[in-house]
Amino acid sequence: MSTNRLAKRASRLTPSPIREILSVASRPGMISFAGGLPDADTFPEVESLSFEKSDLQYGPSEGEPYLREHVANEIQGRGWQINADQVLILSGSQQGIDLVAKLIVDEGTKVAVESPTYLAALQVFKLFGADYVPYDIETVASAVSKESPTLLYAIPTFQNPSSSVYTTAQRQQLAQSCERGNTILFEDDPYRDLSYQECDKQAVCSFMEKGSWIYQSTFSKTVAPGLRLGYLVCSADLYPQLLMLKQAADLHSSRVSQRIVQNILSDEQAGLRLARLQTLYKAKRDSFDACLTTYFDDLATWELPAGGLFFWLQLKTTTPINTRLLLSAAVESGVTFMPGEAFYADGREAANCFRLNFSSTKEEDFEKGLSTLASIFKSGIAMQNPTVA
Amino acid sequence: MSTNRLAKRASRLTPSPIREILSVASRPGMISFAGGLPDADTFPEVESLSFEKSDLQYGPSEGEPYLREHVANEIQGRGWQINADQVLILSGSQQGIDLVAKLIVDEGTKVAVESPTYLAALQVFKLFGADYVPYDIETVASAVSKESPTLLYAIPTFQNPSSSVYTTAQRQQLAQSCERGNTILFEDDPYRDLSYQECDKQAVCSFMEKGSWIYQSTFSKTVAPGLRLGYLVCSADLYPQLLMLKQAADLHSSRVSQRIVQNILSDEQAGLRLARLQTLYKAKRDSFDACLTTYFDDLATWELPAGGLFFWLQLKTTTPINTRLLLSAAVESGVTFMPGEAFYADGREAANCFRLNFSSTKEEDFEKGLSTLASIFKSGIAMQNPTVA
Numbered sequence: 001m002s003t004n005r006l007a008k009r010a011s012r013l014t015p016s017p018i019r020e021i022l023s024v025a026s027r028p029g030m031i032s033f034a035g036g037l038p039d040a041d042t043f044p045e046v047e048s049l050s051f052e053k054s055d056l057q058y059g060p061s062e063g064e065p066y067l068r069e070h071v072a073n074e075i076q077g078r079g080w081q082i083n084a085d086q087v088l089i090l091s092g093s094q095q096g097i098d099l100v101a102k103l104i105v106d107e108g109t110k111v112a113v114e115s116p117t118y119l120a121a122l123q124v125f126k127l128f129g130a131d132y133v134p135y136d137i138e139t140v141a142s143a144v145s146k147e148s149p150t151l152l153y154a155i156p157t158f159q160n161p162s163s164s165v166y167t168t169a170q171r172q173q174l175a176q177s178c179e180r181g182n183t184i185l186f187e188d189d190p191y192r193d194l195s196y197q198e199c200d201k202q203a204v205c206s207f208m209e210k211g212s213w214i215y216q217s218t219f220s221k222t223v224a225p226g227l228r229l230g231y232l233v234c235s236a237d238l239y240p241q242l243l244m245l246k247q248a249a250d251l252h253s254s255r256v257s258q259r260i261v262q263n264i265l266s267d268e269q270a271g272l273r274l275a276r277l278q279t280l281y282k283a284k285r286d287s288f289d290a291c292l293t294t295y296f297d298d299l300a301t302w303e304l305p306a307g308g309l310f311f312w313l314q315l316k317t318t319t320p321i322n323t324r325l326l327l328s329a330a331v332e333s334g335v336t337f338m339p340g341e342a343f344y345a346d347g348r349e350a351a352n353c354f355r356l357n358f359s360s361t362k363e364e365d366f367e368k369g370l371s372t373l374a375s376i377f378k379s380g381i382a383m384q385n386p387t388v389a
Numbered sequence: 390m391s392t393n394r395l396a397k398r399a400s401r402l403t404p405s406p407i408r409e410i411l412s413v414a415s416r417p418g419m420i421s422f423a424g425g426l427p428d429a430d431t432f433p434e435v436e437s438l439s440f441e442k443s444d445l446q447y448g449p450s451e452g453e454p455y456l457r458e459h460v461a462n463e464i465q466g467r468g469w470q471i472n473a474d475q476v477l478i479l480s481g482s483q484q485g486i487d488l489v490a491k492l493i494v495d496e497g498t499k500v501a502v503e504s505p506t507y508l509a510a511l512q513v514f515k516l517f518g519a520d521y522v523p524y525d526i527e528t529v530a531s532a533v534s535k536e537s538p539t540l541l542y543a544i545p546t547f548q549n550p551s552s553s554v555y556t557t558a559q560r561q562q563l564a565q566s567c568e569r570g571n572t573i574l575f576e577d578d579p580y581r582d583l584s585y586q587e588c589d590k591q592a593v594c595s596f597m598e599k600g601s602w603i604y605q606s607t608f609s610k611t612v613a614p615g616l617r618l619g620y621l622v623c624s625a626d627l628y629p630q631l632l633m634l635k636q637a638a639d640l641h642s643s644r645v646s647q648r649i650v651q652n653i654l655s656d657e658q659a660g661l662r663l664a665r666l667q668t669l670y671k672a673k674r675d676s677f678d679a680c681l682t683t684y685f686d687d688l689a690t691w692e693l694p695a696g697g698l699f700f701w702l703q704l705k706t707t708t709p710i711n712t713r714l715l716l717s718a719a720v721e722s723g724v725t726f727m728p729g730e731a732f733y734a735d736g737r738e739a740a741n742c743f744r745l746n747f748s749s750t751k752e753e754d755f756e757k758g759l760s761t762l763a764s765i766f767k768s769g770i771a772m773q774n775p776t777v778a
Contacts, residue, residue, distance in 0.1 A: 010492050022447075043446070057426060058614045104394070124637050227644075241402050247509075
């Protein structure tokens, strides 16, 4: 065992709750509300997917020119003027987090994060030694001004795990705060196309008139995660370094994946395909919400998510309940969920909250899964709070 | 511009000579001896490649169980007892270098490397702050004993760029040296199946009875690089951390790529396919060697590579010639090659050596390319050494 010979950052590696829970979630018969897996019914038929022999050779680290162009056009269509040469194709948006952390985060680098936020981002920044500055969008201006973080990581649209959405005014204020504080803005936008009602979605980075920023999204939610493909767009000053880091990480992303995604996105049925996907998820969201009302109305509060894949629940009990401690009982009963703890930079023990995914489970399993889960939470609360029982 | 806000490692990023030269190499009409691209004639027909709808969902970070099992079986077939649970599927073997560097290399960590060695490995270790200890296999025991490097990176079979092969005795000695020095051995073995004559190929890691080690290889050379797929096997102590780093880097590798590779490897024609590939490359190697003899016999020395994709040439002139300075003239004449400089950890200015790839260029272009290159080297030597001219 050579632990004493490892890099200091190795001591900051912790087993991922996602991976642990997902490995349980894939057991036959398990009803999983834990992960963020898309509904497999949204995936294209494999017979419709094609690529070319030339895709089998090495390719450019930046990504395929046709896909970079497509991404740039799509973004320009939102009224945001970026160029294809600012686009870097990624092997999924998790890779964007790795590249940005490598570029910016040293031991002790201050990184502002929403509280709660995407747990796998927390893990990566921590690996590189980040000191977290948790912020709330309501008070972000003062947090940035006071703490002067080097990097700020935000999921402004259908946030993970809370599903909240920043208003346009909040987006403008966040961009201004970063500009004033010389804070690099890292905007993660994986769910923007999973939108079930009108809401503000303009990229915060598009409000940045100066300063450095990285905006990223993924094809995992709208095409298929198994292809491992995403992209980032960034301010021109950061592009050369991110490109070098991309090359050092994996030379380039799968050209087969890039061709498959391009063919799907440029198909004349692409718009229809996305509309169908939104309809499917909206129906599942509403069905899940109705089922939650039946079983969790007296137990927890939540907001109807305007987009994305998650419900974020807060237990009504005033007793501090660490929802992670209820997970093993849930798993034994054939249901998984994601405890709130892992989404907090400070790893608070009893957050009284948890995340439920509604996309990957079949609608007919909602009732069984949620009724089981409600019983477990009731028992858990009763055990920790006997006077209520 | 936020350069002052970037991580310290960002200052160690340097443009890759590979990427720069490859972007030139892809110009129409260019004869490229620069990269390490496989001959596209070795690629499978796309019609023969298939995957399944279930491959479109998220998958395990370790890689697909069937592919890990296949890799383990293949390695066991060489008489080396490893288990499938020691196998980690990678998004190409470049990713293995990134993960190992993350796990082991801090600023000032001593990393022993062959001199010359694979330039993209040098770039990654340097990014994380490595202090290089260049070694020669003849004297590796004393180098390890004296310098006590934390990590030793080796390409013992068809080395890049030199194409040299360690003898079995040298392999045993290297393993012993690492064990004695508590040095973690990182063996990179991308070319082992591109073998054109009998030679020692047993993995050095298989001689390690204790200590920590990582062994990696790729499917880029024997199947197709555009799929971006490789694997590593490691001592049990390192596996949990490398897995966590893999997950943090890109969650998992493309499942479509994994299925395609598995289908090709498990096809009953797989052995025949590999034999044909070896025959094709051996013929190209011999043709390239004959052409080199015609045009470079008075200019340079080289050894016939027993495997792999490269000839490594040493200029006969005693005048120091930085071959990089001849590259622009070569490119203007429509030929590229890889100057020796980038393969040295100490970046020596005038190494009098350069690497030529024989796999990616069509055989009918060897004569034109090598005769042009010989003229350029002759002129270059004459200009830097007027008395010879």
